Amino acid sequence: MTRILVPSGALGLGWDQEALERGIANRPDLIAIDGGSTDSGPSYLGRGVSKYARSTTKAEWAALMDAAHRAGCPLVIGTAGTCGAGPAVDWLTDITHEVLAETGRTARVAILKSDQPAGRIADAMAMGRITPLPAAPEIDADTVTSCAHIVALAGIEQVNAALATGADIVIAGRTTDTAIIAALPIARGIDPGLAWHAAKIGECGALCASNPQSGVLQIDFEDDAFTLTPLADGAQATPHTVSAHMLYENSDPFLLYEPGGALDVTHARYTALDDTRVRVTGPVWRPSPDYTVKLEGARVAGYQTILLALLRDPRYVAKAQGWADDIIARATAKARDRTGRDDFSIEIRLIGRNATLGALEHRTGDPVEVGALGIVTAPTPELASEIGKLLNPYLLHHPLTREEEQPTFAFPFSPAEIDRGAIYEFCLHHVMTLDDPMEVFTLEVIDA
Amino acid sequence: MPELRSIAEKVRSKNAGPFWITVDIFCGTDTAFTRIRDGLDTARVAEALDCPGQTLKRFDIPDLHVVKISIPRPQVQGTAADRDMHGAALANILAEIDLP
Numbered sequence: 197m198t199r200i201l202v203p204s205g206a207l208g209l210g211w212d213q214e215a216l217e218r219g220i221a222n223r224p225d226l227i228a229i230d231g232g233s234t235d236s237g238p239s240y241l242g243r244g245v246s247k248y249a250r251s252t253t254k255a256e257w258a259a260l261m262d263a264a265h266r267a268g269c270p271l272v273i274g275t276a277g278t279c280g281a282g283p284a285v286d287w288l289t290d291i292t293h294e295v296l297a298e299t300g301r302t303a304r305v306a307i308l309k310s311d312q313p314a315g316r317i318a319d320a321m322a323m324g325r326i327t328p329l330p331a332a333p334e335i336d337a338d339t340v341t342s343c344a345h346i347v348a349l350a351g352i353e354q355v356n357a358a359l360a361t362g363a364d365i366v367i368a369g370r371t372t373d374t375a376i377i378a379a380l381p382i383a384r385g386i387d388p389g390l391a392w393h394a395a396k397i398g399e400c401g402a403l404c405a406s407n408p409q410s411g412v413l414q415i416d417f418e419d420d421a422f423t424l425t426p427l428a429d430g431a432q433a434t435p436h437t438v439s440a441h442m443l444y445e446n447s448d449p450f451l452l453y454e455p456g457g458a459l460d461v462t463h464a465r466y467t468a469l470d471d472t473r474v475r476v477t478g479p480v481w482r483p484s485p486d487y488t489v490k491l492e493g494a495r496v497a498g499y500q501t502i503l504l505a506l507l508r509d510p511r512y513v514a515k516a517q518g519w520a521d522d523i524i525a526r527a528t529a530k531a532r533d534r535t536g537r538d539d540f541s542i543e544i545r546l547i548g549r550n551a552t553l554g555a556l557e558h559r560t561g562d563p564v565e566v567g568a569l570g571i572v573t574a575p576t577p578e579l580a581s582e583i584g585k586l587l588n589p590y591l592l593h594h595p596l597t598r599e600e601e602q603p604t605f606a607f608p609f610s611p612a613e614i615d616r617g618a619i620y621e622f623c624l625h626h627v628m629t630l631d632d633p634m635e636v637f638t639l640e641v642i643d644a
Numbered sequence: 645m646p647e648l649r650s651i652a653e654k655v656r657s658k659n660a661g662p663f664w665i666t667v668d669i670f671c672g673t674d675t676a677f678t679r680i681r682d683g684l685d686t687a688r689v690a691e692a693l694d695c696p697g698q699t700l701k702r703f704d705i706p707d708l709h710v711v712k713i714s715i716p717r718p719q720v721q722g723t724a725a726d727r728d729m730h731g732a733a734l735a736n737i738l739a740e741i742d743l744p
Contacts, residue, residue: 234662237722237729331663331699331716440708443668447660447714449703492662497724545727552733556694556718558740573724621723622662 197416198381199224203263204411205400206230207256207273208248211411215427216259219412220267226359227264227271228376230399231288231368232278234492234622235445242344242494242620244283250291257288258295261365265301270359272366272376274350280370281345282311288367289642296644306363307640308354310370312346312491316636317628325629327488332625339623343493346624351455351489352391353633355379361641369637370492372454373399377415386417392459393479394422396452397441404441405472407431421477423469433474435466455490455633457483486629489636493624499577500616501584503570505591506606513548515596516566520544523590531583540574540583568605577615584613648684649739651676653709657735662721665731666714667738677709683743689713692737713738 201224204211219227232240236247246253257273264271277284289307296303318337320326326335333339340346347370356379358366368376374395381391394415397404401411410428424433442449442461452459464478507513524542532538547567550557570587574580591612593602630636649655653672660666669684671677681704690697695715703712719726728734 235659235730238662239722333720436708443710443712445658445660447664447666447701449705449712552727553737554727556737619724622720625663
C-alpha cells in the first residue's frame with residue numbers, strides 16, 4: 197500500500213489544520229502539493245515570480261515542512277512559485293533555507309529545474325522535435341528567442357529522480373500538476389493508469405469532494421484500485437464529485453496527456469465505500485511511442501497604461517458606446533499627431549455594458565452606472581504612459597455634443613493613469629520529443 | 645423557450661490550459677440531461693461562442709448528467725485582447741441559450 201497526502205490544491209490556499217493532523221497521524225508515504233499552474237496568466241511565467249504573498253507562502257511551507265518531518269516522509273512541491281521558472285524555484289529555496297535556519301533543523305533538499313534555454317528549443321525545432329498541440333500558435337526561431345522564460349513540464353521520471361536522491365524535500369520547477377502525486381506510486385510498481393488517474397482527481401486536494409476548501413485529501417493505492425478520503429469533518433467524496441472532477445480544467449474528460457503517454461478513464465468505475473470515501477478501478481495508461489514534454493513560454497507583448505472613469509449621468513450611461521467610440525477616434529488621431537507613432541492601441545471597455553464578453557455579449561440593459569476602462573497598449577512603457585495622459589482629458593470631460601456645457605465624470609484615482617508595466621503572452625503550446633526524460637532537466641541536491 | 649440556466653443545475657467555465665476553454669453543464673437529473681442534450685444544438689453553440697464548428701469538442705456524459713463543450717480560446721489567455729483571465733464568464737453565454 198502506498199499513501200499520498202495532498203494538503204491543499206495549491207501552496208498559498210490554506211487547509212483545515214485538524215484534517216492535516218489526521219493526515220500526518222495516518223503515516224503517509226509522501227506529502228505532495230502543487231505550487232502553481234498557468235491559470236493566473238502569463239505574467240508570472242514572464243516575470244518568473246509567484247502570485248502568492250511571500251509571508252503566506254512561508255507560513256504554509258513551514259507548516260508542511262513540519263508536517264513531513266513529523267510524518268517521517270518526503271515533501272514534494274511541483275511548479276514552485278506559481279510558474280515553476282528558475283527565479284521562482286530559487287525564491288522558494290530561499291524560503292526553505294530560512295525555515296530550516298529558524299527551526300534549527302537540517303534537511304536534504306533536491307531542486308529540480310525545468311528551465312529551457314531558447315537555443316535548445318530552436319535546435320529542437322530545427323531537428324523536427326517540436327510538435328504543435330491543437331490550437332497552438334504559429335512559432336519560429338524568433339518566437340522562441342523572444343520568450344522571457346521557457347519551461348518544460350516534468351513528469352514522473354524527473355520527480356522520481358529527485359526522490360531517488362534520498363531528499364527530504366523536493367522543490368520542483370514546472371511539472372504537470374499530476375506528476376508529483378503519480379511519481380512515487382509508479383516507482384513502487386503501482387499500475388500507471390491508477391497512479392495518473394488518482395493524481396488527476398487529487399491534484400486540487402479536496403476540490404473533488406464536498407467542502408472543497410478544507411483542502412486535505414488522502415489517496416491510498418492498492419494493486420488494482422485507489423481510494424480517496426477527504427480528511428476534514430463534513431467533507432465527503434462521492435462517485436459523482438470524484439468522477440465530475442475529471443471535467444475540471446480538462447478539455448477532454450476521458451483522456452489526459454502526460455509525459456510518456458495518455459491516461460484513459462473511459463472505463464473507470466467509481467464506487468462509494470461509505471459516506472466519505474470513493475474507490476476507483478479501471479483506468480488505463482496508454483504509453484506513447486515517443487517521450488514528449490509540454491513546453492510553456494511567455495514573452496513581453498507590450499506595455500500598458502490604464503485609466504478608469506465612471507459615468508453616472510443617465511444620458512451618458514445610455515449613450516456610453518457612442519461616447520467611447522468618439523473618444524477612441526479623437527484620442528487616437530491626436531496621439532498619432534502628437535507622438536508621430538502609430539504602433540499603439542487605445543481601447544475603452546464599458547463595464548456595465550459588455551466589458552466581460554465583448555462582441556459575444558447579447559444582453560442589453562439599463563445599468564445605474566457605466567465604468568469606462570481605458571487601456572493603452574504600446575511598445576514601450578514611456579509611450580503607453582504618454583498616450584494615457586493624452587487620453588485623460590477625454591475621459592474626464594468629453595461631451596456627447598459640441599453644444600452642451602462641458603461635462604465632468606468621476607475619476608476614482610489620482611493620478612488617473614495607472615502604468616501596468618509589461619504585459620506578457622503565452623506563445624508556446626507545443627511538445628518536445630526527448631531521448632531521455634532527464635536530458636532537459638537539472639537536478640541539484642543540497643544538504644541544508 | 646426557457647433559458648438553459650433555468651433547467652440545468654449549474655453551468656461553469658474555466659481555462660483548460662491557456663489555449664482552450666471548457667464549459668461544463670451540470671444538468672442534475674436524467675430528465676434535464678435528456679432535454680439539454682437533445683435541445684442544445686451544437687451548431688447554435690458554435691455560433692453563440694463565435695467558434696468554427698470543426699474545432700468545438702462536445703461530450704454528452706449520461707453517467708454525470710453533464711454536457712461538456714470545449715473550444716480553442718477566442719483570445720489566448722492573457723493576451724491584450726483577453727477580457728477574462730480564467731475563462732470564468734463564458735459559461736453565461738451557454739446558460740442564456742434558449743432551449744426548445
